[in-house]
Amino acid sequence: MATAIKDGTKVWQRRDRKAQFATWGVYLTGTAIFVYCWELISEKTTWAFVWDAPAQAGDLFARMVPPDWNSIHGLWWPIWDTLNIATLGTLMAIIIAVPVAYCAARNTTPSVAFVRPVALFIIVSSRSINSLIWALMLVTIIGPGVFAGILSIGLRSIGFCAKLLYEAIEEIDESQVEAVRATGASGGQVTAYGIVPQVLPAFAGISVFRWDINIRESTVLGLVGAGGIGLPLNAAITTLAWTQVSLILLLIIATVVAGEWVSAKVRHAII
């Protein structure tokens, strides 16, 4: 115990001797592992390449400037596709995530034993597969294009939205729900009056937040053929058209910044 009696006075220390030794032991082991791993990585690294890296980066950068502004006309359509993939994918995810979240939340699920595990499984499987992997699979199933992109963004986002939403549902103030129930309201009315108003701000926040993430995610989907700005990016990289690559990167940055600005505004308006 941290409290002990020494020479008749009660003394207090944060840890007793045993806990103190254990703490030191943990730090010592951690340091040892770090040093060992450093050694291991260092052995397997071709340092010549690493020392060469700044020169290579500088070279690549030189080939990227100035961006090829003339090719921008061909990019409006792909970037519009990207925005649509993000927006429609998010929309699809929300529509599916709401009932899933309702079934997953402990306090609203119709059955803790049967329905809830199914809902949780949907959430976990959706969350554990990256949208790029979804896209890879969907392109082989339904062919390349924007639709595959929308589906992969949607499938990836269901779990994210449903998880955050069901956590919000579980955190509601039950006394408000109880008060609505006490009036003789039906189950649907209890949901509409007691639960929905409480989770609405969280719901809106989650949706906008996911849309913001999806704009970033949808920029890479073209790399596997699922439409959007990733398609010309992939083409530019394979043809070594570095000035076009830099332009596309600038365009992606601009889009993401705009998306974040919009989502910040919306979230600010809700909360």
Add this chain to the structure above:
Amino acid sequence: MRSIGYGGGPMLRIKGLTKRYRTGDLALKGIDLDVPDGQVMALIGPSGAGKSTVIRCINRLVEPTAGTVMLNDLEVTTLGRGELRRARRRMGMIFQEYALVERLSVMENVLSGRLGYVGFWQSYFRKFPQSDIDEAFRLLARVGLDHMADKRADELSGGQRQRVGICRALIQNPELLLVDEPTASLDPKTSRQIMRLIKELCAERKLSAIINIHDVMLAQMFAERIVGLRVGEIVYDGPPENLTADVLTKIYGEEDWSATIRKVDDEAAEMEADEVIPPELPLPSRDRMAGLT
């Protein structure tokens, strides 16, 4: 439609009410309690005595383990889901911490008391009958909040919120009010105003009420009858005047009660001296309530 207690019997009759929670705790040990028509009764007792469980077993927000609850001629304890919802319309409930839906407006909160009477879509699109809306405005005016109808509930002060809670309970047109610690989060002055309001409204509408309350003095000032609960059993049932130090010790345990008892007498006298409550209040009484905010 309000049905008046039949045959002169009690409007609420509780028999052998027992509740054992899933944790194994026996919260109520076979309570027998009759509440006559129009009686305002205070239920006092230490925390954990089972006060909240009693009133939640009456409208079955908590399912009783055993025993019966009769509301006039209706046995509440055996009702199916739909019938239970219809029975709940006859029992208005007022909560500790108000339990208003914070993000809905005052009007929506009051109208939510009518949810048992309207269909889902009607309530979803907020298309309540004009008669309900009239009644909501009437009640809000009665408690001095008719100018607040469009405010969001979380913009209101504690006393205002509890008055909205009272309107929500009354718009159900209940026969019985179940009141759970109505003053637990209010300051002493607002607490009295809220208790007085509940008492007046019960008198106006000839309602019975069961009021769970921690504050012994408030209970004595505003209730006609006091029931003392201790670890799931009724240990006192009688008029407020008979609440002696011995009785309080029986309910709450050993403590020096002399100050509590003396103070009540003083305050009751003081109240009669400086406050004249008109028996029938003219509407709207906002001026009278203006001081509450």
